[in-house]
Amino acid sequence: MLFNSDIFIFVFLPVVLLGFFLLGQAKTHEPAMGWLAAASLVYYGWWNPRYLPLLLLSIGVNYAVGYALVRFPAERKAVRRSLFAAGMIFNLGLLGYYKYAGFFVQNLNEAFQTDWSVGTIILPLAISFFTFQQMAYLVDAWRGETKEYNFLHYTLFVAYFPQLIAGPIVHHKEMLPQFGNRETYRLNARNLAIGFTMFGLGLAKKVLLADNVSVYASPMFSAAAGGQAPDFFTAWGGVLAYTFQIYFDFSGYSDMAIGLGKMCGIDLPLNFNSPYKATGIIEFWKRWHITLSRFLRDYLYIPLGGSRRGAVRRYVNLFVTMLLGGLWHGAGWTFVLWGALHGVYLIVNHAWRHVCGDPTSPAIRAVSSGVTFLAVLAGWVLFRAVDVESAGRIYRGLLGLNGWQGAGLGWGAWVFLIGLMGVVWVCPNSQEWMGAYLQAGPALPAKTFRWRPSLAWAAGVALLAGLALVRLSVSRVTEFLYFQF
Numbered sequence: 001m002l003f004n005s006d007i008f009i010f011v012f013l014p015v016v017l018l019g020f021f022l023l024g025q026a027k028t029h030e031p032a033m034g035w036l037a038a039a040s041l042v043y044y045g046w047w048n049p050r051y052l053p054l055l056l057l058s059i060g061v062n063y064a065v066g067y068a069l070v071r072f073p074a075e076r077k078a079v080r081r082s083l084f085a086a087g088m089i090f091n092l093g094l095l096g097y098y099k100y101a102g103f104f105v106q107n108l109n110e111a112f113q114t115d116w117s118v119g120t121i122i123l124p125l126a127i128s129f130f131t132f133q134q135m136a137y138l139v140d141a142w143r144g145e146t147k148e149y150n151f152l153h154y155t156l157f158v159a160y161f162p163q164l165i166a167g168p169i170v171h172h173k174e175m176l177p178q179f180g181n182r183e184t185y186r187l188n189a190r191n192l193a194i195g196f197t198m199f200g201l202g203l204a205k206k207v208l209l210a211d212n213v214s215v216y217a218s219p220m221f222s223a224a225a226g227g228q229a230p231d232f233f234t235a236w237g238g239v240l241a242y243t244f245q246i247y248f249d250f251s252g253y254s255d256m257a258i259g260l261g262k263m264c265g266i267d268l269p270l271n272f273n274s275p276y277k278a279t280g281i282i283e284f285w286k287r288w289h290i291t292l293s294r295f296l297r298d299y300l301y302i303p304l305g306g307s308r309r310g311a312v313r314r315y316v317n318l319f320v321t322m323l324l325g326g327l328w329h330g331a332g333w334t335f336v337l338w339g340a341l342h343g344v345y346l347i348v349n350h351a352w353r354h355v356c357g358d359p360t361s362p363a364i365r366a367v368s369s370g371v372t373f374l375a376v377l378a379g380w381v382l383f384r385a386v387d388v389e390s391a392g393r394i395y396r397g398l399l400g401l402n403g404w405q406g407a408g409l410g411w412g413a414w415v416f417l418i419g420l421m422g423v424v425w426v427c428p429n430s431q432e433w434m435g436a437y438l439q440a441g442p443a444l445p446a447k448t449f450r451w452r453p454s455l456a457w458a459a460g461v462a463l464l465a466g467l468a469l470v471r472l473s474v475s476r477v478t479e480f481l482y483f484q485f
Contacts, residue, residue, distance in 0.1 A: 001046040003199075003256045004206055005477050009469075012043065016161075017263060024185025032185050033156055036264070040161040044125065051124040054094075055159065061090055062134040063154045066141040070148075080142065087138045095131045098124055103331035125483065126165045128328060130158055132295055133169050139299055146172045153179070162260035166253055166482035168271035168291035175266070184265035191262050193453045194437050198259030200465035201430050205252030207468035211478055213248070213420065216241035216413050217384070224390040224397075235397025237409035237417070242384050243377050244420040246481055247276060250289070253480045255430045258438070267438075270431060276376070276424045279359050279368035280352075281345040284376060296325050311354075318350070319343035329383070334391060338382040345375055369425070 001008050016039045023032040045052035065087035072080050101118045109116055137157075140146040148154045157175050158164075178184055220230055220238025230238065254272040261268040275287035285293045301321040307314040319340070326339015359368040381398075385391035396402050409417075428449070431438050435450035451457055 001043055002477055002479060003253070003260075004203060004468075004472060006472070012039075013260075013263075015039075020264060021185065021187045024187075029179065029182075029185065030152065033179055034152055037152060037156040037159060040156070040159040040164060043161040044159060044164060047125050048122075054124055054127075055130065058091075058094060058130060058134065059155055059158050060151075062087060062138060062158075063148070063151055065090075066138055066148060066154070069138070069141040070144070070146075074144070084138060084142045088135065091131050091135050091138075095127060097121070098127055100327075100331045129167055129169060130164065132292075132328075134158060136169070136295060136299055137172050140172060148172060148176070160261075160266075162257045162266075163268055166250075166257075166480055167289065168254070168257065168269050169295050170269060170291065174269060178266050181265075186265075188265060190437070190453060191265050193458070194434065195259045195261070195263035197451060197457070197461050198255045198262060198430060198434065198438075200259075200461040200468075201433075202252040202255030202257075202259060203468045204464040205248045205255065206480070207252075207471050208464075209420065209423075210245050210247075210249035210252060211471075211475070213241050213416065214245045214478070216409050216417075217245050221384055221386070221390070221394070224393045225386040227393075229393045229402040230397035231403045231405060231408075232397060232400040233404070233408035235394050235402070237413060239377060239381055239394065239398065240417050240421075241409075241413075243380050244417065244424070246380065246383075247424060248420070249481045251429070253482065258431075262438075272429075273431070274424065274429045276373055277369060278372050279365050280372055281342065281349045281375065282353070284372060285342075285346070292325070292328075296321050300324065315347045315350070318346045322346060333388055334382045334385055337388065337391075338379055341379050341382065345379075 001012060003009075016036070019035045019039070020032050023035050026032065041052060041055070044055055065083055068083050069080055069087075072083070074080075098121060102121055105116050105118050108114060137146065137148075141148075148157070153176055156179065157170075157172055160175065163170060217238050220234055221242065224230060251272050254270075257271070258268050269291055271290050273287040273290065275284050278284035278287055301317055304317040304320060305313055306317060320343075322343035323336065323339045326335045326337070326342065329335045329338070359365045378395075378398075381391050381394050382388075385394060393402070408414075433449070433451050435452075437451065437453075
């Protein structure tokens with residue numbers, strides 16, 4: 001069930017909200033939390049019910065391990081260490097089998113000329129997200145930073161539908177205290193207005209911008225996968241189109257997730273903050289998939305040693321972290337190379353910052369932003385291409401090595417792409433528009449342009465959402481790109 005589908009917007013969401021606030025009138029929180037947890041499991045199982053038991057197994061095992069970790073005293077180090085290791089092995093084994101077994105066996109076959117097979121493995125929806133979230137919980141439980149004794153609460157923490165499929169990756173301490181607040185269960189007109197506004201903005205980004213620009217990206221990448229060599233203008237048009245497609249697709253999802261959370265009185269963490277405005281790759285990863293960057297920093301980079309053991313070790317840790325971050329996105333050499341490329345980018349950025357400092361003047365910041373954008377764009381080729389060979393064809397096209405005289409995209413497409421470039425570099429983002437009404441990010445300094453609960457703003461957002469719904473009525477509902485990871 002997709003956020004941008006009729007069944008979600010007109011049936012699932014109204015029923016969930018109605019049941020949540022009706023049950024929220026009870027003396028305890030449990031009925032409303034149970035309703036929300038059950039609805040989240042229905043949401044997950046809608047795609048493929050056969051993988052719902054897998055999600056429940058993952059929740060059950062991690063809850064049991066976490067419960068045991070907080071029950072055993074710190075003096076029982078050996079027992080706690082064994083429990084923690086068992087939990088991590090379970091999570092990594094689950095992720096490894098479903099996501100990487102086929103890739104691993106394929107490469108073994110190519111290396112040793114064998115014909116081993118693991119059969120057909122369908123990747124369960126959101127396995128990367130709910131596995132990482134629970135691994136973070138186990139680490140926090142091992143450190144004594146969080147405790148959970150209630151299975152219902154833990155199930156809701158993992159399966160909460162606004163963030164289950166594509167993030168943000170949340171901490172237990174960020175979510176459960178909010179569900180313990182009595183005000184969460186009271187129907188709040190302001191929360192609903194904020195939530196519907198964010199949801200409407202996200203829906204418009206996905207349907208009106210991301211889906212419309214995708215028609216210029218997909219043909220070029222498909223042609224390159226089929227062996228065709230795109231010319232200079234076709235390659236640049238297709239790569240720019242994908243660069244904006246993934247931007248507005250993920251930005252739209254992030255807005256919709258925050259909006260859905262707010263409708264239930266829950267503040268989800270900011271996960272997207274105008275990353276193409278970054279003046280360096282370090283800043284880019286503080287703005288793109290913010291909670292994944294936080295996870296990689298806190299649970300991989302810092303445990304590896306972070307920056308505590310000298311510059312060389314720091315750069316090695318950065319490279320390894322991004323290499324594994326790339327592999328997290330997908331089981332393929334293109335993702336490995338994409339992660340390695342961003343690891344190199346970060347090393348260069350840190351070295352440059354050490355020597356020259358951060359850009360300060362407007363002119364230098366503008367140049368730095370342009371260079372960063374081009375570096376990210378180059379990386380998206382690997383991220384989107386089906387294999388290394390087709391990525392190579394596209395890179396040659398970008399450099400003009402495949403010729404300059406192809407059909408290109410047409411003037412209308414280039415005007416659209418230039419317009420999107422202006423939007424991502426000049427316009428405020430959603431959380432800036434929403435100002436003081438969201439806890440997710442910074443607000444615009446000029447109060448005149450901030451969102452406020454008024455008829456004018458309601459009409460504007462309703463118009464955008466209405467246009468998106470009209471577009472959906474005459475086109476195929478498309479998945480969000482991060483659903484694939």
